[in-house]
Amino acid sequence: MSQSDIPYPPHLLVEKPPYRPRVARVGVNRYFELAYHQREVERIWKRAWQWACREEEIPEIGDYMVYEVASLSFIVTRTGVNEFKAYWNSCLHRGRKLCDFAGKRATEFRCMFHGWAWNIDGTLKDMNCGWDFPGTRDEVARLPEARTGVWGGFVFINPDPACEPLAEFLGELPDHFEGAGHDLGRRSKQVHATVHVPANWKIVQEAFLEAWHVSHTHPQIVRSPDYRSVAGNRWDDFGNWMRSAPARPTDQYRAPPGYATSTAETPQDAVDMYWDYHRNEDSPIKVGPGETAGQVIAREIRIAQRKALGDAVEAYHDVHMSTGEMVSVWPNFHPWGGFSRLVYRFRPYQNDPERSIMDVLLMAPWPDDRPRPPPAPPHELGLEDSISEAHELGGLWRIFQQDLGNVAAVQAGLQTSARGYVILSQHNDAPVRKFHDMYDRWMGSDNSDDFIAAEVP
Ligand code: FES
Ligand SMILES: [Fe+2]
Numbered sequence: 001m002s003q004s005d006i007p008y009p010p011h012l013l014v015e016k017p018p019y020r021p022r023v024a025r026v027g028v029n030r031y032f033e034l035a036y037h038q039r040e041v042e043r044i045w046k047r048a049w050q051w052a053c054r055e056e057e058i059p060e061i062g063d064y065m066v067y068e069v070a071s072l073s074f075i076v077t078r079t080g081v082n083e084f085k086a087y088w089n090s091c092l093h094r095g096r097k098l099c100d101f102a103g104k105r106a107t108e109f110r111c112m113f114h115g116w117a118w119n120i121d122g123t124l125k126d127m128n129c130g131w132d133f134p135g136t137r138d139e140v141a142r143l144p145e146a147r148t149g150v151w152g153g154f155v156f157i158n159p160d161p162a163c164e165p166l167a168e169f170l171g172e173l174p175d176h177f178e179g180a181g182h183d184l185g186r187r188s189k190q191v192h193a194t195v196h197v198p199a200n201w202k203i204v205q206e207a208f209l210e211a212w213h214v215s216h217t218h219p220q221i222v223r224s225p226d227y228r229s230v231a232g233n234r235w236d237d238f239g240n241w242m243r244s245a246p247a248r249p250t251d252q253y254r255a256p257p258g259y260a261t262s263t264a265e266t267p268q269d270a271v272d273m274y275w276d277y278h279r280n281e282d283s284p285i286k287v288g289p290g291e292t293a294g295q296v297i298a299r300e301i302r303i304a305q306r307k308a309l310g311d312a313v314e315a316y317h318d319v320h321m322s323t324g325e326m327v328s329v330w331p332n333f334h335p336w337g338g339f340s341r342l343v344y345r346f347r348p349y350q351n352d353p354e355r356s357i358m359d360v361l362l363m364a365p366w367p368d369d370r371p372r373p374p375p376a377p378p379h380e381l382g383l384e385d386s387i388s389e390a391h392e393l394g395g396l397w398r399i400f401q402q403d404l405g406n407v408a409a410v411q412a413g414l415q416t417s418a419r420g421y422v423i424l425s426q427h428n429d430a431p432v433r434k435f436h437d438m439y440d441r442w443m444g445s446d447n448s449d450d451f452i453a454a455e456v457p
Helices: 034-045 166-170 201-206 267-279 293-315 318-322 396-414 430-443
Strands: 022-027 050-054 064-069 072-080 083-088 108-110 117-119 124-126 145-151 154-158 187-197 233-237 241-246 327-329 333-335 342-349 352-365 379-381 421-424 451-455
Touching: 022 430, 034 342, 034 352, 034 430, 050 064, 050 072, 064 342, 072 154, 083 145, 108 124, 145 166, 187 396, 201 342, 201 352, 201 396, 201 430, 233 430, 241 430, 267 293, 293 318, 293 352, 352 396, 421 430
Parallel strands: 187 379
Antiparallel strands: 022 421, 022 451, 050 154, 064 072, 072 083, 108 117, 117 124, 145 154, 187 352, 233 241, 241 327, 327 333, 333 342, 342 352
16 A cells, blocks of 8 residues: 555544633642642542553453552452452551552452451451451441553553543543554553652653653754654644644644754754664664655654564554654543554652652554563662663653753742742643643632633733
C-alpha cells in the first residue's frame, strides 16, 4: 500500500474548539499548603480513577501489587482470568497494613500482627480469637473494596464506590489508541522508572503537560521549521482528558506559527539533531534533494517499527511515525499516542505536599509470533539519585533531567512569589489551565480566593 492511499487518521481529524480561550491566574498556595494536600486526598485521590498497575504484572490468580498515592494504600489483585479486585490495605482489626510488598499466587491476605485473614475475593477467612470480639463478625466479613477497571492493559482503581465505570470516564479515548492501531494492551512494559521528586505533584505534572517549554528547556530537540511538530499544534479538550495533535495546514485551531524557534538551519541539521538526542550518536542518514526532515525521520522510524510489526507497518499513515500525541487524563495519567512509547504518572508522596513520585514507562510493541517480554520492574530513584542512572531510558534521561531541573526551582520560586499567583496563557498553557479548572471543580473551590480567571478582552 502506498502512502498516498492511506487516509489521514480519523482520530487526528477530531478537533475541539479552543479550551475556553483566556488568560488565567492561579494562586500559589495549592502547591505547598498542607490543607490543600489533605483536601486533595479526600476530594481527588479517594474519588478519581487512577492507574494502579499493569495486567501483566499480576498474570496469575492471586498475584497482587501494592498501589500507593499520598498516604493511601491499596492491594490490587487478580481474582479471575479477567477479573481484578482492589482492597484498602489496612487490617480491620487494629489497622496494620495487610501487605507490605507485591506478591505472587496468594490464597489469602493474612495480617502479620494477630493473624486475621481474608480470601483473595475479600471475604473473611480467619478471625483469630473471634470469640473475643462478640458482635463484630459481620463488620469484618469483607475487606473494603475500591472499584477496578482495565483499559489498554492498565489496571485502574477508584476508591469511590459510587464512581462512574472507567469506560464511561474515558469516553472516546480508546478510539485514539486501539481504534487507531495503537493498542496499549498489546505493548510490553519495556522500561519503568519511578522517580522521587522534591516538588509538588502538580508542579511536576505541569512540566510535562505543555510543550511550549521545549524551546527553552530542551533546545536540542527543537528541530526544523519543516518538521511538523514545531510548526504548531492543537490542544483538544475531550472532557476528562486532553490531547495535543500535530497541526495541519487546514486546522482551524492551531498554535500561532513559530511558537518554538528552530535551532536547525537545514533538514540535514534537523535529522542529525534527532539522531543525537534519540540515539546519542552521529546520524548515518543523508537527506536527499527535495526531502524534508520530517519525511526522512518518518521513514527511519518506519524501518525501526518494522522490526516489531513486520509488513503491518505499511498500513500506518506517516503522521503516526513522526509524532506522538500527548494525552493527559485527569488527574495524573499520560499515555502518549502513536508510536511514542511514553506513559507518565504523577502522585503525591505520603503527606508531604513538597514531594512526589513520577513514573515513566516505555511501552513497546513486540512481534506477534513471540511471547510478550516480561514487564520491567520499577527502577526506583530516590531524592539523592540522578535520573541519569536510568540508562534504560536511553537518551531520554537528558530530557527528563532538564525537566526535573526546573521543578524543584519552581517549588522554591512559588514560595517566594510576590504576586502570590501564576499566569497561564490562552493557547500554549491550555492543558495547564484545563487541569486547574478540573482541579477547582473536584476540590469544590468557589474560584474566588485561590483561582482568579480573567477573560481575554
Ligand atoms: S492488626 Fe491485623 S490482626 Fe491485629
Ligand atoms: Fe520537557
